[in-house]
Amino acid sequence: MTSRISLESEAVLDLLRTHFDVPAETTADTQFHSLDLDSLVLIELSVILTKRYGVQVAGDELATAGTAAKAADLLTQKGAAV
Template structure:
């Protein structure tokens, strides 16, 4: 089964809520700015996603993506085809 954008968005959002203190009412479109992610959070998120999806991400890419939805698009563009697990 191929990975859908919505599956990847939801997995990223779930990770943000569980590990980065994003509020449970955040959506995949909630920006990192609204979530008050500072530069350290962005670096930690880039490292976590690199490990989860076995794809190299740098903090500038993660910051530019700006949201769970943007991250999903970035990961798909980098060839991610499976849900982390």
């Protein structure tokens, strides 16, 4: 039996803070659109997440997810290697 380890939303937040200078007070439930993360930023984030966690995730999937918490859930569902 395999157990799935879920990716913590803090990991996604850390990438946002490090690579895209989002405010320190940003939480896992802060909407991406309120941070002015446009489609180009979400595509860049998707490339970083894909490389780091070994699963394909597209910018439009991140846009649909809308928050770091939901993006982490999406990566976990896709089988991200944590």
